[in-house]
Each structure stands twice: as C-alpha cells, then as structure tokens.
Amino acid sequence: MAFPSPTQAFHTSAYPAIDPTLAALSTKGKNIVITGGGAGIGSEIAKAFARSGAASIALLGRTEKTLLATKQAIENEFKATAVRTYVADITSAKDLDHSISAHAKEFGKFHVLVANAGFLPLGQSIVDSTLDEWYEGFEVNVKGNYNLVRAFLPHANADATVLSINTVLSQMAYIPGMSSYSASKIATAKLFEYLHYEHPELFVLSIHPGSIKTAMNAKAVGTGKPYPYDNIDLPASFLVWAASDKAKFLNGKFVWAQWDVEELSEMAETIKGTEKFTFGLLGWP
Ligand SMILES: NC(=O)c1ccc[n+]([C@@H]2O[C@H](COP(=O)([O-])OP(=O)(O)OC[C@H]3O[C@@H](n4cnc5c(N)ncnc54)[C@H](OP(=O)(O)O)[C@@H]3O)[C@@H](O)[C@H]2O)c1
Numbered sequence: 001m002a003f004p005s006p007t008q009a010f011h012t013s014a015y016p017a018i019d020p021t022l023a024a025l026s027t028k029g030k031n032i033v034i035t036g037g038g039a040g041i042g043s044e045i046a047k048a049f050a051r052s053g054a055a056s057i058a059l060l061g062r063t064e065k066t067l068l069a070t071k072q073a074i075e076n077e078f079k080a081t082a083v084r085t086y087v088a089d090i091t092s093a094k095d096l097d098h099s100i101s102a103h104a105k106e107f108g109k110f111h112v113l114v115a116n117a118g119f120l121p122l123g124q125s126i127v128d129s130t131l132d133e134w135y136e137g138f139e140v141n142v143k144g145n146y147n148l149v150r151a152f153l154p155h156a157n158a159d160a161t162v163l164s165i166n167t168v169l170s171q172m173a174y175i176p177g178m179s180s181y182s183a184s185k186i187a188t189a190k191l192f193e194y195l196h197y198e199h200p201e202l203f204v205l206s207i208h209p210g211s212i213k214t215a216m217n218a219k220a221v222g223t224g225k226p227y228p229y230d231n232i233d234l235p236a237s238f239l240v241w242a243a244s245d246k247a248k249f250l251n252g253k254f255v256w257a258q259w260d261v262e263e264l265s266e267m268a269e270t271i272k273g274t275e276k277f278t279f280g281l282l283g284w285p
Contacts, residue, residue, distance in 0.1 A: 010258050014236070017261050025240050025244045026052055028053040033058040033113050033152065036118065037060055038063055039070075041165065044232045045116060048236035054081050056103070058086060062088070064085065067085035070085075071085050082107065086102065091139050097151045112160065118140060118141050137180035137184035140184075165207055165235070166188060166206040170188075205251065205252075208256040209230075212235065234258065235257040246261070249265070253271065
C-alpha cells in the first residue's frame, strides 16, 4: 500500500542521516530504558542505542530468555554499553517501579525512555471479539504506558526524552478487526500528548515504526503472505535520531520513521508549535 508522505523521500531502510554512529547522534553517557526490549523492534532499538554509545540500557519484558539474548548480542558487539534485564509486565505498576528504580540506583537518572511494548488483539469485529482479548489492547497499550510514565518520571533526567512507539493504525480510517488496536493506540498517543503538555521540560514524540516483520506483524497480516515490509534497521536508527538534539523541533508530535529527517528539518519552522502532525478531527475548521 502506498502511503501519502510529507517528505519526497519515503524510506524503507536506514540511511546515512540516521546512522547511529554519527557523532551528532551519540548517546555516550546516556541511560536508556526500553520496554519490550527482548524481541522485535524493541530489541533492534536497543542495539541501535548501543551502537550510538549509550552508557547503559535497561531492557524490560516478560520473557527472560529473549531479554538475555538481546543483552548477550549487545555485550558481544558493544563493550561500552552496560545492559541489565528486568522481567517486568508493564500492566504491573509494581514490576515497573521495581525495574526502573533498580536500574536508576545502579546507573543514575534516565535520559531516554522508549515505550515500545504493545499488544495487538486478534483481528475480529467488535461483536465477534471477547471482552478479555479486546480489552487486553487497553490493558497493555494504555494502562501499561500509564504505569510506565509514572514509574519513569521520578527517575528521569530533567530534560529526558520520551519516545512512544505507536502505529499508522491510530490514524487510518476503518480497517476490519482493528477496533481495539486502533482505539487503544489513539488513546496511547493522547496519553503521551498529555505528558508533553504536563511536562514541557521533557521531549515527547510518538512514532509509527513502519511495517516490520515481527511476531506481532505476522498476527496482523498472516504468515507467508507477501507484504511490503520495511527493514527493522529503519525504526531502530530513527529512534536514535529522534533522541538527538536534531529532532527537538518535533516535540509533542506524531511522526513516521519512513519520513526523511533532512526534509523534515527543512520544514522545522512550519512544524514547530503548530498543529501539524498532531491528532484532531477531520473537517473541523
Ligand atoms: N511490527 C510492525 O509492523 C508494527 C507496526 C506499527 C506499530 N508497531 C508497534 O511496535 C511495537 C513493537 O512491536 P513489534 O512489532 O516489535 O512486536 P513483537 O515482536 O511482538 O514485540 C512486542 C514486544 O512487547 C513486549 N510486551 C508485550 N506485552 C508486554 C507486557 N505486558 N509487558 C512487557 N512487555 C510486553 C514483548 O515481550 P514479552 O512478550 O516478552 O513481554 C515484545 O518484546 C508495538 O508497540 C507495536 O504496536 C509495530
């Protein structure tokens, strides 16, 4: 599916301007926390932050095995980054408080939060769904991120960066079977928009990561089906760019990882402080 884009270039894989090894994107000395850091996009984001020189990374998720595999992969390649794993379910405020405060106790305040963990409920209509499955979208995507923000704030550096992995489905019109995912992700975007207004000292950005071949994506599109996937290095590298000073003009916005960052930067004055790339009601003047 061809999507409209505000930039001429619409990327499907990482490109030089978002290369995590660029000096301007360095995260040397920074502490990063990533939910869902053991698998899929979150695991690749963790590797990209290690590539950019992060001092420490806290990987949170429910599956110890995948968290440890990501930790090992980072430690093998990037000796300067200390990685700690925390078995934590983001629907549990207690798990998050424990993990985030333990990491901060060892490494100091956090500079970057990547709110990546998410849940895609089975693609059924409202009437064919069960309340448990349908509402799980809200439990993880909304309550989980509410818990996360509250656990993070007491351990956040004064001008910390908060990056929320959202989805194009929060903006698209009707997609059959996506009521819970779409509605819960719109709520998630609003949650982070409110965080932006309540904490102007932070940098807050919601991001659609592209269409990435992961366990969750397979659930959405069905396995074995040809699909125009983006490369997983695109959202991973984009997140490192988004955590740099170069992205500051996007504070409080929602952007896609496929959009070209150099073209976006040229449009900075028409983006900053305007309604561009925020949620609203179509047709309302
Ligand atoms: N893949 C795509 O094409 C695509 C497109 C748009 C948006 N996204 C978004 O990208 C994010 C990552 O998705 P993905 O595609 O990488 O999916 P994935 O491979 O299924 O990974 C999801 C991650 O979230 C973690 N997670 C799920 N529920 C959790 C919970 N209750 N507590 C803690 N961790 C939890 C999982 O770890 P455990 O199971 O071990 O807890 C896993 O690491 C999601 O927010 C998703 O909505 C993905």
